[in-house]
Amino acid sequence: MKLNRRLFMGGAAAGAAVATLSAPMAHASTNGKPRVVVIGGGAGGATAARYIAKDSNGEIDVTLVEPTRSYYTCFFSNLYMAGFRELGSIAHSYGKLASEFGVNVVHDWAVGIDREARTVTLAGGATLPYDRLILSPGIDFVDGAVEGWDVTQQNKMPHAYKAGSQSELLKAQIEAMPEGGTFAMVAPPNPFRCPPGPYERISMVAHILKEKNPTAKIIIADPKEKFSKMALFQEGWGRHYDGMIDWIGPDFGGGNVSVNPDTMTLTIDGEETKVDVCNVIPAMKAGRICEIAGITDGNWAPVNPHTMQSRVDENIHVLGDASHQGDMPKSGFAANSQAKVAAMAVRSALTGSKLFPAKFTNTCWSLIDADDGVKVGASYEATDEKIAKVDGFISQTGEDSALRKATYEESIGWYAGITSDMFG
Amino acid sequence: MNIIECVRLTRYAFCMRWIRHITTCFAVLAVTATPSFANEIGDADKGEAVFRECSSCHSVGQGAKNRVGPHLNSLFGRRAAAIEGFNYSNGLTRMGKDGLVWDFDLLDRYVENPKAFASDTRMAYKGLKDAQQRADLLAFLRRYSDDPSNIPEAAPTAAGTDHSVDAAILAIQGDPEYGEYLSSECVSCHQLDGDYDGIPGIIGWPVEDFVVAMHAYKDKFRPHPVMQMMAGRLSNEEIAALAAYFEAAGS
Numbered sequence: 001m002k003l004n005r006r007l008f009m010g011g012a013a014a015g016a017a018v019a020t021l022s023a024p025m026a027h028a029s030t031n032g033k034p035r036v037v038v039i040g041g042g043a044g045g046a047t048a049a050r051y052i053a054k055d056s057n058g059e060i061d062v063t064l065v066e067p068t069r070s071y072y073t074c075f076f077s078n079l080y081m082a083g084f085r086e087l088g089s090i091a092h093s094y095g096k097l098a099s100e101f102g103v104n105v106v107h108d109w110a111v112g113i114d115r116e117a118r119t120v121t122l123a124g125g126a127t128l129p130y131d132r133l134i135l136s137p138g139i140d141f142v143d144g145a146v147e148g149w150d151v152t153q154q155n156k157m158p159h160a161y162k163a164g165s166q167s168e169l170l171k172a173q174i175e176a177m178p179e180g181g182t183f184a185m186v187a188p189p190n191p192f193r194c195p196p197g198p199y200e201r202i203s204m205v206a207h208i209l210k211e212k213n214p215t216a217k218i219i220i221a222d223p224k225e226k227f228s229k230m231a232l233f234q235e236g237w238g239r240h241y242d243g244m245i246d247w248i249g250p251d252f253g254g255g256n257v258s259v260n261p262d263t264m265t266l267t268i269d270g271e272e273t274k275v276d277v278c279n280v281i282p283a284m285k286a287g288r289i290c291e292i293a294g295i296t297d298g299n300w301a302p303v304n305p306h307t308m309q310s311r312v313d314e315n316i317h318v319l320g321d322a323s324h325q326g327d328m329p330k331s332g333f334a335a336n337s338q339a340k341v342a343a344m345a346v347r348s349a350l351t352g353s354k355l356f357p358a359k360f361t362n363t364c365w366s367l368i369d370a371d372d373g374v375k376v377g378a379s380y381e382a383t384d385e386k387i388a389k390v391d392g393f394i395s396q397t398g399e400d401s402a403l404r405k406a407t408y409e410e411s412i413g414w415y416a417g418i419t420s421d422m423f424g
Numbered sequence: 425m426n427i428i429e430c431v432r433l434t435r436y437a438f439c440m441r442w443i444r445h446i447t448t449c450f451a452v453l454a455v456t457a458t459p460s461f462a463n464e465i466g467d468a469d470k471g472e473a474v475f476r477e478c479s480s481c482h483s484v485g486q487g488a489k490n491r492v493g494p495h496l497n498s499l500f501g502r503r504a505a506a507i508e509g510f511n512y513s514n515g516l517t518r519m520g521k522d523g524l525v526w527d528f529d530l531l532d533r534y535v536e537n538p539k540a541f542a543s544d545t546r547m548a549y550k551g552l553k554d555a556q557q558r559a560d561l562l563a564f565l566r567r568y569s570d571d572p573s574n575i576p577e578a579a580p581t582a583a584g585t586d587h588s589v590d591a592a593i594l595a596i597q598g599d600p601e602y603g604e605y606l607s608s609e610c611v612s613c614h615q616l617d618g619d620y621d622g623i624p625g626i627i628g629w630p631v632e633d634f635v636v637a638m639h640a641y642k643d644k645f646r647p648h649p650v651m652q653m654m655a656g657r658l659s660n661e662e663i664a665a666l667a668a669y670f671e672a673a674g675s
Contacts, residue, residue, distance in 0.1 A: 051608070333612060340608040356605045359657075361612070363650055377650055379657050390657060393649035399523075402503070406521030410613075410650075413622030417613045 033061045034350040037120050037130040039110045039289055041066030041094060043073075044136030044319030044335035046422040051343035053101040059351050063104040063128055064097065065120065071423075072163035074194060075332045076415055079367060081160075081171040082204035090163065096424035113293040115313050132346045135301070135310075136319040136335065137287025138162070139193050142299065145283035146186055147258035156261035157278040160201075161193065173277045174208055180215040181276035184266045186257055187222040188281045191300075193321045193330045195228035196376070198281055200366040203233065206241040207369055218245045219275070221268050223255030228329075229366060229376055235397045236368035286322035300324035305382035306358050307345035308338050317342040326386025327378075334362045336418055341382075358382040365411030371401065373408030466556065471564025474557050481547075484568045493547060500569035502526050514624050515542035522647050531565075532558050533645070537588055540640055543633040544624075589639045594632060596664040603669025606662055609654065616673070628674015634667035 038049045041064055049064040056062075070091045079085045097103040106128075112121035113133070120128045141151065141159070149157060160170040174183060183205055187198045202220060209216040218241075227233075237245045248254040253269020259278060266273050285291075285299035295301045295310045301318040302311040303325050310316040319342055320335025328334040341358040348355040363377030378392030395407060475484070481492035488495040494510045504520035505512035512520075519542065524530065534541045535558050537551040552558050610626065618625035626634070640646040641655035642663070655663070 336612055337609065340605075344605060354601065354605075356602060359606075359609060361609050361654065363613075375650075377653065379653055391653050393653055402521055403523050406518070409521075409622035411622070413615075414613045416619065416621045417611060417615045417623060420615055420617070421608075421611050 033059060034131045035061045035063070035129060036132045036134065036346060036350070037128050038062065038064045038134040038136065039066075039120065040136035040138060040287065040319075041068075041071055041105075042136060042138055042320065042335065043075075043332035043418070043422055044321075044339045045134060046071070046094070046097065047336045047339035048134050048136065048317075048319060048343045048346075049103045050097055050101055050422065050424055051340055052346055053097070053103045055343065055353070056347050056351060058102065060347065061104070062102070063106060063130075064094065065106050065108060065110050065122065065128070066094065067107060067109050068164070069093070069107055072167065073332065073415075073419065074161070074163045074197070075418075077160070077163035077167045078197065078201045078204045080163075080167055081174065081201070082207045082367075084204075084367065084370070087168065092419055092423045094423065100424050110289050111292070113289065115293065115315070118315060130315070131350060132315055132317065134317045134319060134342060134346070135287075135290055135293065135295075135322060136339070137289045137322050139284040139286065139321045139330070140288050142283040142285050145188075146280050148261065149186075149259050149280045149282060153259075153261040153280075156264070157259060157280045159281050160279060161197070161281050161284075170277070170279060174205055175212065177209070177213055177216055177276045179213055180217075181213065182217045182219060182273070183209070183277045183279070184219045184221070184273070184275040185279045186259065186266070186281060187220055187224065187227070187254075189223045189255075189283050191330060192281070192284045194364070195329050195331075196233075196364055196366045199227055199229065199233045200368075201279070202245060203236065203240075203366070203368045206237065206244050209244065210241055214244075216244070219266070219268075219273065220245070220247045221254045221257045221266065222247060222249050223257075225250060228364070229374055229394065231397050232374045232395055233366075233368065236372060236374075240369040240372070284321075286318075290318065290322050297324065305384070305387040306341075308342040309345070317346065326380075326383075327389040328360060328362055328380055328387050329364065331362055331364055333364065333414075333418065334360070336421060337361050360387055363414070365407065365414065367408060367411070371405040371408050373404055373406075373411055374399075375407055375411070466559030466561065466563035468560070468563040468567060470557075471560035471562065474552070474561040475564055478549075478561075484565060488568075496565055497568045499526055499531070499565055500528070511546075513542060513544045513546045515544040518624065519647060524647050528562055531562055535561065539633065540588055540636045541646070543629070543637045589636050593639065593660050593664075594635055596660055598631070598661070598664030598666065598668030600665065600668040600672055602662070603665035603667070606658070606666050607669050607673075610666070610670075613650075618674070626670055629667070629670055631664075631667040631671050634670060635663055638663045638666070 036052055038045045045064060049062050052060055053062045070093055073090045076085055076090050080087055080090055094105045098105045109123040110120050111123045118130050120130060120133065155169065158166050158170045160166040177183065185198060185202060202218060206218055248268060256269045258267045259280060264275055264278065266275050266278055286296055286301050290296050290301045293316065295312040295316060301322050301324060303309060303318050303323045304311060305325055308317045308319055308323065310318050319338045321330040337360045344355060347353045360380035363375055365373055365375045367373050374395035376394040379390045380387045381390050482496050483489060483491055484496040488497050490507065490510050494507045504524040504526060505516040506520055535552050538545050538547045538549055613623050614626045615621065616627060618627040638655045641651040644652050
């Protein structure tokens with residue numbers, strides 16, 4: 001589809017435009033109710049579907065399109081790999097969204113969007129009309145981002161950046177490493193899903209190896225000068241896994257990498273290394289349905305921060321990792337927060353319910369070793385230009401073990417909280 | 425001090441609490457007819473008399489044991505909720521985990537208004553409003569701590585000890601519908617079924633407790649970075665709206 005970009009609601013007009021949205025819009029549907037279709041059942045989409053269904057008291061028809069029957073959260077999947085969580089504990093069904101909130105859950109792939117006709121086509125052949133469409137597809141990988149790697153190689157060199165079978169595969173490979181073997185990670189460039197994620201994963205891999213294979217080595221090839229919670233991770237790696245982890249930043253060629261899945265080799269700045277496990281996390285882009293819809297600019301879909309509406313099409317809202325919104329990191333917490341703003345805006349547009357000012361929050365917890373949790377977070381507001389950071393905090397180096405344990409326990413509470421906020 | 429002096433020296437809301445409190449304080453008042461604001465370190469001997477009121481639940485000194493309340497030996501410099509085996513409230517337990525260590529200033533605030541400091545505290549004590557009496561009490565307790573240097577030798581001021589939320593703020597009627605919208609930020613972490621799972625439940629709290637707790641975070645009086653950030657950006661009206669929503673959500 002050719003991109004025909006109509007940037008709407010730019011600049012100073014946005015405030016006024018938000019206000020007019022609170023008047024119900026004309027809509028056409030078969031049963032007289034306005035229809036919302038949500039594509040993607042993760043932290044953004046499941047939350048948006050649930051909030052719209054819950055708060056509209058049956059006045060809005062909500063359909064959620066999600067291919068998987070059982071959703072594995074990416075957050076806490078690193079903890080599963082290290083044995084802190086059972087796989088089942090990060091799996092969630094959509095049953096309650098259907099039975100308690102009346103969401104029509106369709107397990108299928110969305111393969112086409114006709115923005116003029118306002119319809120979504122599914123791989124199974126069905127067509128879903130919508131008055132508002134919410135896209136929360138998460139991420140896909142940029143083709144050719146890591147030389148030698150593509151998705152056909154993901155069994156030999158897993159990304160494990162979409163949780164589920166990939167997480168199981170990577171865990172199995174780590175556990176099967178030969179004594180004194182090498183685990184390598186190719187870390188992604190910014191921006192990417194879950195900024196502390198690769199480094200929490202390194203911590204969890206080190207945790208397993210320290211117990212089962214203490215002479216093993218870990219290499220990270222990283223194209224970034226700095227990464228999220230860098231001082232906290234580096235302090236923790238020194239404290240828990242001294243000498244095991246070798247982080248190779250761009251100054252030492254960490255950004256000049258190729259892999260060969262057949263020979264299980266990783267080449268950093270021309271120097272080839274034989275590795276036993278290679279976790280390739282390529283550069284990312286918005287889930288492909290955003291490209292199909294023709295609402296992307298570069299790799300991501302720009303949105304109006306007040307409502308999360310696409311800058312290209314006001315009938316489409318984009319949530320979470322896929323959106324280009326400003327200062328928020330690409331995280332499940334952020335997607336969940338954005339979903340509530342979008343849900344309010346959608347209800348307001350379709351039923352005339354109250355529209356309150358958008359507020360956003362994010363907190364990311366990471367685990368460095370057993371009971372050694374850290375966190376970073378911030379609050380945000382919507383400006384016409386972007387979602388802008390207001391205030392923030394981060395765990396400090398040198399914190400005592402009681403505080404770190406409490407931070408970890410807090411993350412467990414948060415997991416229970418956000419997953420019940422997503423799935424009911 | 426009589427009630428008229430109390431009205432002159434403190435705010436109305438305090439006085440109403442004072443009146444409720446006065447019967448239990450009567451014995452204390454008889455021995456400490458001092459002004460309401462302390463500007464110097466307290467008198468430990470007078471503090472011993474103040475402690476009598478506490479002694480129905482707390483013991484201190486040689487052989488002191490946990491009773492209804494924990495023993496108070498080595499209190500200064502002790503982490504909150506640190507005595508193993510004592511059944512502390514979730515709130516104080518969390519504060520201890522968050523790094524709260526009792527010092528003069530924190531104990532002064534806690535004794536002044538325990539509920540404002542930790543709304544779910546199990547200490548069934550309305551609080552001691554008289555700053556001089558608190559200074560005396562803490563000077564007495566200091567005798568039983570290993571490191572009395574935790575009490576400043578210079579005068580502790582009353583600054584920051586008056587944390588009670590203004591009556592005008594407490595009187596704000598929150599809009600529960602707005603509160604419901606705002607609550608969507610809270611329930612990313614706090615579970616709506618009220619489960620305590622590393623993060624405390626906040627469903628069904630009385631409005632006043634909720635408002636006092638949120639203002640205590642907003643004013644950076646309670647230690648927790650996430651909550652300080654969340655409360656810090658909420659207006660008085662928004663806190664009232666959340667309080668109204670969460671109280672109703674529990675019924």
